[in-house]
Amino acid sequence: LGLTQDPAILGGYGPIPAPIAREIAAGGVWKRILTDPVTGAAEEISNVYRPTAKQRELIAARYPTCMAIGCNQPAHRCDLDHCRRYNGENTTLDNLRPKCRRHHRMKTHSNWKCENQEDGTHTWTTPSGKTEDVHPTPIAEPAPF
Structure with a gap:
C-alpha cells in the first residue's frame, strides 16, 4: 500500500525491498489469507478471481x-x-x-x-x-x- 518502507517477504525467497515488492504486487494476483489472531498461523486462503x-x-x-x-x-x-x-x-x-x-x-x-x-x-x-x-x-x- 506504500504506507511504509519495511521490506516484504517473498514466499520461497525471503525479504525484498519495499519498492520491488510494490512493483511485483501491482501486476500480481492477490489472495486473502486469514490468520489466527493468537498464533498468527494461516487458517484459510481465499479463492482467486482468475479461473485456473x-x-x-x-x-x-x-x-x-x-x-x-x-x-x-x-x-x-x-x-x-x-x-x-x-x-x-x-x-x-x-x-x-x-x-x-x-x-x-x-x-x-x-x-x-x-x-x-x-x-x-x-x-x-x-x-x-x-x-x-x-x-x-x-x-x-x-x-x-
Missing part, C-alpha cells in the same frame, strides 16, 4: 461459444464472466460462463442481468424484464438410455 487453466479448459469445452443471445464468438476468444458478482469464493464452474468482451461489458455496465441454471442454461433478463434462455451447444451427442 483447468477451469478455463473445462468451461470452454462445456460452453464452446459466448453465452449471449445469438452470439457465436468462440469461447477461447471470450472473457470468463462471474455471473454472480465475485465475492472471494465464487470463481467456480457453476458461476463462470464465456462472454465476448462486448457482451461481458454489456452485462457489467448496463441493466442486462444473467443467471446460470443447473442444467447449463444461461438465462438473460433484458432491461425491460423479458427473459431469454441460451442453451450451451453440446460437444457430443448424449448417450441413449
Whole structure:
C-alpha cells in the first residue's frame, strides 16, 4: 500500500525491498489469507478471481461459444464472466460462463442481468424484464438410455 518502507517477504525467497515488492504486487494476483489472531498461523486462503487453466479448459469445452443471445464468438476468444458478482469464493464452474468482451461489458455496465441454471442454461433478463434462455451447444451427442 506504500504506507511504509519495511521490506516484504517473498514466499520461497525471503525479504525484498519495499519498492520491488510494490512493483511485483501491482501486476500480481492477490489472495486473502486469514490468520489466527493468537498464533498468527494461516487458517484459510481465499479463492482467486482468475479461473485456473483447468477451469478455463473445462468451461470452454462445456460452453464452446459466448453465452449471449445469438452470439457465436468462440469461447477461447471470450472473457470468463462471474455471473454472480465475485465475492472471494465464487470463481467456480457453476458461476463462470464465456462472454465476448462486448457482451461481458454489456452485462457489467448496463441493466442486462444473467443467471446460470443447473442444467447449463444461461438465462438473460433484458432491461425491460423479458427473459431469454441460451442453451450451451453440446460437444457430443448424449448417450441413449
